[in-house]
Amino acid sequence: MKQKTIGLLGGCSNVATAEYYRFLNEAVNTRLGGWEIAETLIAGMNFGNIEAFVRTGDWDGLGRYMKTKIDGLVAGGADVILCVSNTLHKPLEDLMDRGGVPMIHIADPTGVAMSAAGLSKVAIFGTKPVMEMSYLKDQFQHRFEVQAIAPTEEEQCDIDQIIFDELVKNKLKDTSKARYLEIADRMRREEDAEGLILGCTEIFLLIDQDDRPDFPMFNTARLHCEAAVDFALS
Incomplete structure (x- = not known):
C-alpha cells in the first residue's frame, strides 16, 4: 500500500519524538x-545543541543546524516534513521555503481545531520563546482569528x-x-481564557483534557500528527 513518507525533524526532545512516532x-x-503503520524517516538532532541555541537566542545558528537535518530528510525521500517542537518553528518556515518539500506548520492543525470549537481567546503554555515571542501567536491570530495569551513572567519561568528540567527528561511530578493547572485555572478565571494550547509537545504527558474536562485543551503534538496522516494517506 503506497503512502507518502513523513519526515520527522526530531530530537527536540527525544521524548516528544517518540510520542510523535507513536501517534503517527x-x-x-x-x-x-x-x-499498517506510517512510512517515516526520522532525523534526530542532539537536544544538547538545541538547548544551547535556544538559551542563548542564537536562532541563526539553530537554523543552520536544523538545515543540515532537513536536507537529510529531503535527500532520503520525505514527502512532507514535521518538526516535533513548537519552539523550533521560529527558524523553520524560512528554511522550508527553500527546501522543495512541504511542511505542516504545527500551529495550523491547532488553529483549525480552535476555530471549529468556536474559541477566540486561549491561553498558551510552552517554552519561554513560545510564550514571549509572537511567531506562533501571530499564526493563530492572523490565520484563525484566535488570540493566544501568555501567562505572567513568573508563571512563564515556572x-x-x-519543561527543560523535567518533561524533556520524561520526569512527571505531581507538584x-x-x-x-493552577496557572491554567487563574488564566481562565482572571483573563477569560476559553481554552489552553499545550504549546510544547511534551506538556500533554503532564496535563491533559481529563484534568479539566470543561476547559478545552489542544494537544499540538497529536493534532500535528493527525494532519500529517491526512496528508500521507491523501
Missing part, C-alpha cells in the same frame, strides 16, 4: 487496520523550567502538574 503509527493503523 496509531493514526495510520486506526484508519487502515491490519498491520512553566519553562518544568509540577498542580502548578500548571
